[in-house]
Amino acid sequence: MVHALPPEPRFRDDDGGAERAVWEVLAAELPDDAALFHGVHLQEDDQEYEIDLLVAWPGVGVAAVEVKGGHIERTDGAWYQGSGSRQHRIDPVAQVQGARHALQALLRERGALAASSRTAHLVAFPHRYVPSTWEALDLPRDMLLDRGDLESPGQVVARVKRAIERHGQGHFPLDALAVDELVESIAGGFPGQAEHLTRALEHETRLEQMTRDQARVLDTLCQVRRMRVVGGAGSGKTYLALEQARRRTRAGERVALLCYSRGLGRYFERITATWPRRERPAYVGLFHDLPLAWGATGGRDDDPEYWERDLPLELGRLAGERAPGDLFDAVVVDEAQDFGDLWWPSLLRCLRDAEHGGLYVFLDDAQRVFPRDGRAPIDLVPVTLDENLRSTKQIAQVFGALSPDVVRPRGLDGAPVRVVDVPADHAVEAADDAVEALLDEGWDPGQVALLATGRRHPEQVNVIGASGHAAYWDDFFAEDDVFYGHVLGFKGLERPVVVLAVNGVRDEARAREMLYTGLSRARTLLVVVGDRSWIEDVGGEGVRRRLAKAEAWEGVGAG
Numbered sequence: 001m002v003h004a005l006p007p008e009p010r011f012r013d014d015d016g017g018a019e020r021a022v023w024e025v026l027a028a029e030l031p032d033d034a035a036l037f038h039g040v041h042l043q044e045d046d047q048e049y050e051i052d053l054l055v056a057w058p059g060v061g062v063a064a065v066e067v068k069g070g071h072i073e074r075t076d077g078a079w080y081q082g083s084g085s086r087q088h089r090i091d092p093v094a095q096v097q098g099a100r101h102a103l104q105a106l107l108r109e110r111g112a113l114a115a116s117s118r119t120a121h122l123v124a125f126p127h128r129y130v131p132s133t134w135e136a137l138d139l140p141r142d143m144l145l146d147r148g149d150l151e152s153p154g155q156v157v158a159r160v161k162r163a164i165e166r167h168g169q170g171h172f173p174l175d176a177l178a179v180d181e182l183v184e185s186i187a188g189g190f191p192g193q194a195e196h197l198t199r200a201l202e203h204e205t206r207l208e209q210m211t212r213d214q215a216r217v218l219d220t221l222c223q224v225r226r227m228r229v230v231g232g233a234g235s236g237k238t239y240l241a242l243e244q245a246r247r248r249t250r251a252g253e254r255v256a257l258l259c260y261s262r263g264l265g266r267y268f269e270r271i272t273a274t275w276p277r278r279e280r281p282a283y284v285g286l287f288h289d290l291p292l293a294w295g296a297t298g299g300r301d302d303d304p305e306y307w308e309r310d311l312p313l314e315l316g317r318l319a320g321e322r323a324p325g326d327l328f329d330a331v332v333v334d335e336a337q338d339f340g341d342l343w344w345p346s347l348l349r350c351l352r353d354a355e356h357g358g359l360y361v362f363l364d365d366a367q368r369v370f371p372r373d374g375r376a377p378i379d380l381v382p383v384t385l386d387e388n389l390r391s392t393k394q395i396a397q398v399f400g401a402l403s404p405d406v407v408r409p410r411g412l413d414g415a416p417v418r419v420v421d422v423p424a425d426h427a428v429e430a431a432d433d434a435v436e437a438l439l440d441e442g443w444d445p446g447q448v449a450l451l452a453t454g455r456r457h458p459e460q461v462n463v464i465g466a467s468g469h470a471a472y473w474d475d476f477f478a479e480d481d482v483f484y485g486h487v488l489g490f491k492g493l494e495r496p497v498v499v500l501a502v503n504g505v506r507d508e509a510r511a512r513e514m515l516y517t518g519l520s521r522a523r524t525l526l527v528v529v530g531d532r533s534w535i536e537d538v539g540g541e542g543v544r545r546r547l548a549k550a551e552a553w554e555g556v557g558a559g
Contacts, residue, residue, distance in 0.1 A: 002030045005187050009038035018069025019052055021126040025150050026055065029157040033058050035179055040186055042102045049099040053124075054186075056179045061118030061164035064103065065145070066096035072125045074136070093138050096121040104169070111548020112185055113178035118168030122160065126150055143167060176408050177397050181549070184393070184413060217383065218244055224381050225330075229362045231385030232403050233520030234396065237362040238264070238492045241334040242271060244360050245281045253329035253358065255281040256350065260338035262286065263485070264492040266473040268334075282328065287343060290350070291315035294322065308340050316346030327351060330358025335491050337363040390494060395526045398550075399519035401542030402512060415525050416551040421532040424504050428457055431501035431529040434556050435482055438497060438527070446479035449495040451521060452486050453514050453530075454504030459484040487518040498522035502530025511538045527553065 004027055011020040019038070026036055037054040053065040068090065073080040081090045100121040107115035124145035132148075135141040143163045149155040217240060221227060231237045245257040257272070259265050265286040272284050283290060288311060292298065296314045299306030319327065328350055333339065351357030361380060391399075392414030400409065422430045431450050438448055450457060463484070464472045476483045476493075483495065500518045505511045515538055519526060528535065528550075536544040 001032055002027050003033075003035040003183065005035060005037045005183065011038075015067070015069035016127060018124070018126045019067045021150060022053060022065065022067050022124045022145065022156070025156045026053065026160070029154060030055065030057065033176065033179070035183055037186060040099075040103070042099060042106060044102040044106060047102065049102045051096070051099045051103065054103075055160055056114070056174060056182050057161070057164070058176050058179055059173050060161055061120065061168045061170065061174050062103075062114060062182070063119070063160050063164050063168075064096050064100040064121045065124055065160075066092045066099075066121070067124045067126065068092050069125075069127050072128045077136075092123045093121075096123060107182075107185065110185060111545045112181045113545060114174060114182045114185075116171050117174040117178055118164050118170040118172065120163045120166075120168040122163050140167070177400060180393055180409065181397070217385070218247065221381070221383065222247075225356060225358045226380045227360050227383055228380035229360070229383045229385065230364065231362075232364055233399060233516070234390030234494075235364075235385035235387060236389050237364065237385065238334055241332050241360070241362045242268065245272075245284075245330075245332040246275060246279045248330045248332070248358060249281050250279045254327070254352075255358075256283040256290070256328045256331045257281045257334075258283075258285070258287045258290065258331065258347075259334045259492065260287055261335065261489050261491055262469050263473050263476065263489050264335060265289075266470065267477065267493065270477055281332075287333075287339065291318055294318040294326075309342060312340065312342040312346050315343070316349045319346065319349040324352055328357070329353075330360065332360045332362075334362045335364075336361045338491070390523055391520065391526075392524055394549075395519070395522050395524075398526065398543065398546045399516055401546050402516040402519070402539055416549065417547070418525070418527045418553040419532055419547060419550045420527065420529040420553050420556050422529060424454070424502060424531050424534065427501040427503040427530045428452060428455075430556060431499045431527075434499045434527050434529055434553070437553075437556055438499070438525075439482075443497055443525075445482045447496040447524075448499065449476075449483040449485060449490075449497070449521065450499045450501060451490055451518055452501045452503055453518055454502075454506065456486050457484040457501070460486065487514055487521075490521055491517055494521050494523055496522070496524040497527070498525075499527040499529060502528065502535055515539060515543075529556075 009023060011017070011023070023036070023038060030036060035056040037056075038052070040051040040054050042049040042051070051064045052067040055063040055065065057063070068081055070081055071083050073087075079090045079092060080087050082088055100119060104115055104119055120143070122143045122145060123139065126145070126147055128146055129148050130141075130144060130146040132141065142159055145156055145159055149159060217229075229237060229240060241257070245255050249255045257268055259268060268284050272280050283293075288307065291311055291314050294315075295318060296311060299310065329352055331347060331350060333347075348354045348359075351359070359380065387408045387410045389410050391409070392412055393409045394414050394417050396409035398417050420430050420434055435448055435450055439445060452460075460472075463475070467475075475481065476485070487500075498518075498521045500521075502515070502518070505514050515535065519528070532547070536547060
């Protein structure tokens with residue numbers, strides 16, 4: 001059903017039901033992903049405007065409709081409404097043109113995506129039949145709706161679509177993100193900080209429910225043994241990887257659940273340890289640790305040749321020497337975009353049945369933050385996840401602009417993204433100030449993570465140096481205090497509030513992927529700290545337009 005705003009409009013009593021008649025036809029015939037507004041009031045400087053009906057149609061554009069009821073005449077180029085002594089002059093075309101221009105101007109001021117979308121205007125005379133051959137220079141017939149159109153099924157939406165596509169001003173069809181922004185601009189409220197905290201809890205509850213619903217993907221594909229699941233950040237890939245490993249183990253298979261980063265590996269270990277023993281995979285952890293567990297020789301952390309070539313080749317050799325009972329019936333790989341080419345042939349040798357054994361790969365191509373481009377050398381059934389479940393709409397719209405794919409945000413409305421515009425070499429210091437300000441607002445320390453894109457935060461270096469990686473990640477999962485991390489090690493992980501310190505990048509060629517990964521780690525509130533112009537240059541026009549709606553957080557990092 002079309003998104004109606006308001007859900008139950010209050011129509012005028014003095015127009016003979018004209019607005020209601022047009023509304024009801026549009027509400028019945030527009031597609032479910034469209035939005036239909038009634039009585040949109042606009043204020044541009046000292047001028048007031050009203051759009052009777054406004055249509056936002058994904059894939060098509062925007063249409064403003066002026067409705068005039070009763071008897072309508074056009075004589076000597078002028079419009080008249082009514083008859084006899086009650087007849088009076090009107091100008092419905094100029095009226096709706098002015099309102100449409102005001103809407104586009106206001107949307108441009110706010111950097112809204114809909115400002116660049118095709119936008120047209122129409123007039124509707126629901127009580128008057130107009131010949132199909134009639135038209136005027138200021139009003140082509142396909143920009144006019146009459147009684148006959150309302151009586152012909154599908155004719156009203158067909159005319160609206162044709163008017164947008166033929167006469168609409170703008171460069172692009174409307175997309176789903178632009179519709180969400182338009183709804184927010186017209187119908188959005190102004191929540192206070194206390195409401196933000198309450199809505200954060202509401203968002204967390206909804207996130208858990210939607211993520212569990214993703215398991216239906218696995219129900220549908222339960223007989224598929226080779227699967228490649230591609231989805232953007234927050235689409236539920238990690239949950240599905242865990243669930244698939246659990247289901248295959250429960251079915252009696254020997255399963256390996258693998259990933260690349262230490263944080264995600266520790267998360268897998270902690271989660272699977274809470275499962276009943278019959279559901280725990282035979283191996284859970286880092287890809288690199290599997291050959292080490294089978295007797296491979298250790299190497300230096302600063303030796304890329306060891307990690308990228310020697311160790312994967314050693315895994316294949318060791319797998320060939322293992323007894324069948326040590327191999328696996330199925331392998332589940334999360335964040336698979338991090339694995340290099342040499343790992344995949346060796347991984348297949350870890351299967352008892354290299355040809356038919358289960359291989360379930362979960363990845364996001366937009367998060368290729370390492371200089372490798374490994375691809376599984378076998379055919380896998382492709383599955384696409386195109387919804388973001390994790391983040392609020394405001395957050396998903398910002399990082400979604402960096403994704404090569406269209407991802408639909410399913411999260412609730414939340415607080416605006418905040419931006420602290422400081423030079424990159426001051427980003428960490430300003431991010432520390434932002435964390436303190438967030439705690440003063442009432443956020444719990446365990447809800448907040450500070451992530452760096454360049455040099456690691458001193459607190460991260462200190463904790464790992466004093467306690468080691470295992471204790472460092474256990475502190476993260478305990479959620480007792482602010483977490484200090486790096487974007488490279490935080491893939492697959494998240495916190496309600498993320499302060500992203502954009503303090504440079506190690507590899508300029510992967511700056512866009514680094515930004516995407518960092519921006520997408522927050523569920524409820526995102527604070528971006530760094531050189532705004534550099535961020536927008538790297539992110540491109542999409543990020544620039546979305547950050548135009550962000551809140552410039554003044555006073556933070558000013559010292």
